[in-house]
Amino acid sequence: MFSVALILTVLIGYLATGIASGDVDWSDLATNPTWDPMNGTFGALAMIYGSAVVCALALLLAVPVGWAAAVALTEYLPPRLAKPLRLSVELLAAVPSIVYGLVGVMVVRPFVAALGDVPGGDSLLAAGIVLAVMIMPTIVAVSVDALAAVPGRYREAAYSLGLTRREVVRSAVLPQARSGMRAGVLLGLARALGEAIAVFLVVGRADGRLPESLGGFFSSLVHPGQTLTAKLAGPEPMLAGTSGPYFAALCGLGIILLALVAAATVWGTRGTSSRATKRGLRPRRASAWLRIPRDRLATLLRLGALLLPGTLLVGMLAILVTRGSSALNPAFWFSPATGAASGGVSGQILGTLLLIATAALIALPLGYGAGILIGAHASARTARVLETVTVAIGGTPTILLGLAGYVLFSMTMGWGRSWLAGAIVLVPVVVPVVALTTAGRIRSMPSELTESALALGLTRAQYIRSVVIPYTWPATLTGLLLGLARAAGETAPLIFTATVFFGAPALPTGIVNSPVQALPTHIFTLSQDSNAPEAINQAWGSALVLVLITAVLLSLAVALRNRFEGARWTT
């Protein structure tokens, strides 16, 4: 928890000094749609609009499908089929956002261009679709964890009452899993709000567009727009220096972004809990009308929803393998890069591994501690506050972490570009995921476990050690893996703090001015800036390597987890 507080302090300190360094005209920032630094006009309304629309679109598309797919996975499919599918979903959650961005440029842009009959297809809608595809696996993976933790006897009891499968899910399973599924959506939303790079590639980045009518609203969806994160990922933080009104206005954007994340988090937590109480008060009147057809319809819809992530997985793999075939050559893995865009990527692979290993070492104890604190130690109200804060940290746009790290480590502390700075800015990406999955698992623990532990006279510490930890560690591992998978693919925090395009040694020897090269930033630079024809192949090859690395790590760990999770008190 301490770490969480520390991160918040650093971030707010950075933003506050930024704002103090120059006057920010807040009312102008919040209401003026024109952003024109050349002439000293700083208005962010159009970017706020863009961020809001893009996230709303992403949730609208991803949540229904994600939840339905999660239910189908746990409640409808036989375990033999569900397990590999669950693994694939986790794999999809591990695909770095930069890869989604590349696929978005290739597939989503033409799709939007055809759909809206517009040239190009760079648009808010394209960004929304890319984000929806990106967050859906996260929502499914976390929801599946929550559903799998519901003890089998609830289902058995419900079936024995003669309920249809749809009714079992609705009245026995979902109420138990709701908090975990909600956490999944919040994580997804946080990822969507904070994503910079994938959006950057497809949103068009055109400032100052604001619809004036309903028709204008729909037309604005298929035309270029700008989001807060894409603005911050652009070159402007570098141009603004570290003081003056320009820098202050950019920090103002950061504050607005944080406020949006916080608002979404608070709204998400509050909204669901009040609905839950209402539902508890009013008994639901179950209608017997068309029970069986409705059950069949639900089955169909849910299995259909499962098809979507499946198709995505197959489609993405197909694109990756055909475009990134250079990665199938072992020499590509083990030889260093030569020149701007040829040779292998061994340096980048080592750099990425170093960054995530260091981040994992720091994040695991912090995240697990925070999770236990939220789940077992805190009172219900404190837990909710802590959880909200943690989700807000997880939702902290990584581009802000990168900029704060840039100002703090690279400039103030004089580290220059440093791998350790990169690893540290990745820690806040991992910690909340670990904490939230751990806490969610603790909360879903059957109460008789707690009761019998307390009845045996266990102290709190004994209870945590011998009941909570054995019960939760599979979830913690899932959290750590999901967090690391996300961290491994992060581009935005590294481009300012830790990586260079060319010339860094594979393994750094110091900390100050010791950059590394990492796969995601390598892909980003290649896809943006290289003229050599082999650069695009190199980018896709690197993308496939990155996906394969995370896939291997995940498969090993998930296999391990499934074995132990099955052996413990769950279904």
Next chain:
Amino acid sequence: MSVMTTETRQTPSLRIGRQKQLGFAASAALLLATALTGCAGSAKADSAALQASGSTTVAPVAADAAEALKSKGLNITVATQGGSAGGISQLGSKQINMALSSKPLADEDRKAYPDTDFVPTQIGADAVGVIISKKVADAGVKSLTKEQVKGLFEGKITNWSQVGGPDLKVFVYDKEPGRGTREVLDKFVYGEEKAPPPPKSDNYAIVGGNTETLNKLESTPGSIGPLSTGFIAGHDDLVAVALDGIAPTLDNVKSSKYPMTRPLFMITDGKPKGTAKQYIDYVLSPEGQKLLPKHGYLTLKQMGK
């Protein structure tokens, strides 16, 4: 009795558990501490690496040159965050040793960093083209005047038929601020005046790197955007349109008749010394100059220098 044994069995294990947790925390803290102190110790060791950063136009050449010098024991890193202006501001604030730039230094740059003695060395040149699709060019848009370019990029000309082309909507891709390419275009269109804020037209988007610009120009019908002419070599569906009747041919670029020619620079703080000097000397050598045409640029010799 049995209760007692459970108690005695559990207590030590509990203690071990606590110790384990404490030990874990302690070792994590220790690890962090060693890592942090380690940095202080070896801080000097790695600062021998020359850090170059800036223009994405110059970076491929810089990276290839750095690769060639690696075998001679020179350690050079190349980064591109922020484009030309980003490189100059990082050099000004002493974060890097060399800025790569595709635009000349402005007086404002020198004014913003009075402590830095910017010394630019030209390594080659590049022509920025106003790129349109071949389809539009073939349908009649052979040349654009300055006023027409201005109208197109300000969103006042929205259909190619207004400049003698087909009945097709114009889609503008402009470069993000700070990019050398954009400043060249702004200078051509507005001279010394400031460019106005981007238009509120629907068909206007911002692009960053040169590859991104190329991909988006190619995939968008009716598009127009500024881009190094070197980047469209081998892409037959794109054309660098003539400006005021002057096409960006080698001759026109060499004689500076073509208005959007720009020099490429490596900029140092003070006269280049040590690694920086060796690096620049290599790029200026006949061997190093071969790298420029490889990436679509012009050598100093081609420019008659």
